[in-house]
Amino acid sequence: xxxxxxxxxxxxxxxxxxxxxxxxxxxxxxxxxxxxxxxxxxxxxxxxxxxxxxxxxxxxxxxxxxxxxxxxxxxxxxxxxxxxxxxxxxxxxxxxxxxxxxxxxxxxxxxxxxxxxxxxxxxxxxxxxxxxxxxxxxxxxxxxxxxxxxxxxxxxxxxxxxxxxxxxxxxxxxxxxxxxxxxxxxxxxxxxxxxxxxxxxxxxxxxxxxxxx
Numbered sequence: 615x616x617x618x619x620x621x622x623x624x625x626x627x628x629x630x631x632x633x634x635x636x637x638x639x640x641x642x643x644x645x646x647x648x649x650x651x652x653x654x655x656x657x658x659x660x661x662x663x664x665x666x667x668x669x670x671x672x673x674x675x676x677x678x679x680x681x682x683x684x685x686x687x688x689x690x691x692x693x694x695x696x697x698x699x700x701x702x703x704x705x706x707x708x709x710x711x712x713x714x715x716x717x718x719x720x721x722x723x724x725x726x727x728x729x730x731x732x733x734x735x736x737x738x739x740x741x742x743x744x745x746x747x748x749x750x751x752x753x754x755x756x757x758x759x760x761x762x763x764x765x766x767x768x769x770x771x772x773x774x775x776x777x778x779x780x781x782x783x784x785x786x787x788x789x790x791x792x793x794x795x796x797x798x799x800x801x802x803x804x805x806x807x808x809x810x811x812x813x814x815x816x817x818x819x820x821x822x823x824x825x826x827x
Contacts, residue, residue: 685725689789690791692721696726697793698715701772705801708764710732711760712746715756747759778791
């Protein structure tokens with residue numbers, strides 16, 4: 615209705631309804647959506663926290679920054695060897711368990727962080743992916759596992775991703791490397807106290823998996 619209101623003019627050619635809406639929007643939004651709030655938020659969230667990091671990276675003629683650049687160069691050079699070979703996911707009672715096997719090639723396990731991303735069919739995706747724990751194995755694959763609370767009362771899709779792991783990156787995406795698995799759909803089974811006779815489903819769902827051949 616905003617656009618029609620702009621063209622609905624009175625005898626003097628003034629869009630009175632549109633002006634009323636704009637005045638209300640300014641009065642309502644200005645306390646939050648203004649440049650003062652923006653500068654304060656940027657300063658508190660980004661500029662001030664970045665100062666110690668900048669000092670640490672530039673100390674001793676930028677020694678730490680040079681090491682970071684060399685490490686990222688190696689990761690980018692060898693990242694094509696990183697692959698999510700297999701993912702298994704299981705939803706049982708109040709816990710979701712995800713297991714993943716990755717091929718890392720020449721990259722060391724310590725240079726990679728493997729994370730689980732959860733996307734519910736209802737609501738928003740996880741704000742922050744959760745890092746998986748490394749589980750040593752004798753074969754060529756590097757294995758990871760994670761068990762976490764089943765917080766979503768709806769069907770969900772889980773996926774595994776590998777990103778650069780270094781404390782000197784503010785965000786893992788700054789490394790410029792990432793590898794995703796296929797998503798795995800896990801249906802939701804209502805708790806026993808809300809079951810009906812027409813809903814005989816068990817409290818757990820079969821283990822689902824995706825594998826790259």
